[in-house]
Amino acid sequence: MTAINGYNPYAALGSAYARTAAATQPSLLDALNAAETGAQSDPNAATNLTLSDAAKAKLASDAATPDFTTVTNDARAALDKLYAAAKVNGPLTSDGKTTVDLSSLDRRSLFAIATNNGGKFTPDEQSVASQELTGRFNAALAPAAAATSMTKNYTVVYKAALDYLDGASTEEKATSAWATQRAAVLKGYEAAKQKPDTAPSVSGDPVAAYLAKYPDGAPAGTTKTFTTVATDARAALDAQASLAAENKTELVYDPKRKFGQLVDFSSFDNRSLSAITLNQDQKFSNQEIYAAKKELDSRTRASILSSLKQSQQSGDPSQLSLGILQSYSAMSDEERQASGWTVSFRDNVLQQYKSTSNILSMLQGA
Structure with a gap:
């Protein structure tokens, strides 16, 4: 991966944001807590403010969100940790290639780096963070x-x-x-x-x-080989098994089992699940393959149901086909193979979309 050279669209934004946010104001949650305290201490208070559960949850979420200074400091620490792990001193090699992977940083942290919030980041760090944001x-x-x-x-x-x-x-x-x-x-x-x-x-x-x-829709990116994905998935499962053994139990793959630590696929992306399901390098047991396929199928159904819900809410039946086509396009070749989503399936969905769109156009023109 090569670094962005020249103009960084985020560079001028950090100081501008800092000036805007310089004055710290009490949060709405603080004000409401103060109002509630006042109401409890004064029995003659005229107003009793009641919040819905949704509003309380939103306020609690906002209160739990770290401020931008904390995010910035954490981003600085995270970068330094990445450098230490990679045994490098900065984000770029002498020929302009990146030395660390920023995929573990969230969007807010990347924005802090790209805008040089607090003046804590070098031009090279701003550049690679800007590149990561563009990639996302x-x-x-x-x-x-x-x-x-x-x-x-x-x-x-x-x-x-x-x-x-x-x-x-x-x-x-x-x-x-x-x-x-x-x-x-x-x-x-x-x-x-x-x-x-x-x-x-x-x-x-x-x-x-x-x-x-990218007239065809998707940029050509560098991805791990499928063998590497399978190796990483094997290591992740082994780590869960080791943890289960430390806890004097075993890793199990069937949720109906009453004893044992159930495998957790939440950190596995769909390509990793596909690597387990297809088992091209013979690294996985039948139990692991079955559980991974079940998880992959569950995610596929959720994606289709989401498209169906969007279609129903919008009143546009073509949204279902569009959603499926987007899901298909987001898959790697291995994911499509593991899920049974063939080119023929895609073409049938595309034809369904065109037919539905034609019918809708006829109805709208009637």
Whole structure:
């Protein structure tokens, strides 16, 4: 992976955010707690504020979210730990290649690094963090862009971009860069809703820039070999088995078993589950294969049900086919093989989408 050279779009944002957030204000939760304390001590208080469970949960979640200074300090410590583990002194080699993997850092931490919040990060660190953020934006768009490439429905990729932008932290949303990007994407989305088969033309549109660079939908990325994925999955299962043994029990794969430590696949991505399911290198037992296949099938069903729910909520039956096409595009070849999602299956779903869209167009024109 090579580093980004030249302009870092996040570089100027850190100091601007710091100036905006310099004055610390009491949180809404603090104010409500104070109000509640006052109400309890004063029996003649005129107002009794009652919050719904959802509101209380939201406030509790906000209160548990670390402030940006803490996030920044943790990001600095995380980088230093990565350097120590890799036995390097910085994020780049002399020929500009990255030395550490930033995938373990969340989006908010990466934003802190890319914007040099607190002046704690070097230009090279800002550059690789910016590159990682760009990669995550691309990864968020890739399945939807591939579906758009097949269906010629541009609302799909623009909706994916909107969802990604709306998932930004409050610090990122406070920047003019985020506001400008979101305004352009929203304008493109609204245009696509009017003419789904026509690519919107909007100044400063990051989706249009992505599609111009990757017309087929997905960038060619460097991924682990499937053998490496299988080896890592084997090591992860062995680690769980060792932990179970330390706890004087055994690792089990059937939830109906009354004794033992049930295998935990929550940290396994779908490609890892596919490596276990396909067992190409003969590394896994029948029990492990069965459990991994069951977990993979469960995730596949959840993906389809999510698309079905979106179709029902929107009143647009074509959303089901679109969702399945996006899921297909997001899969590796091994995941498709393990899930039984063939090219023929994809073509049938695509044909169903086109037929449904044609019927809807006829009804709308009637």
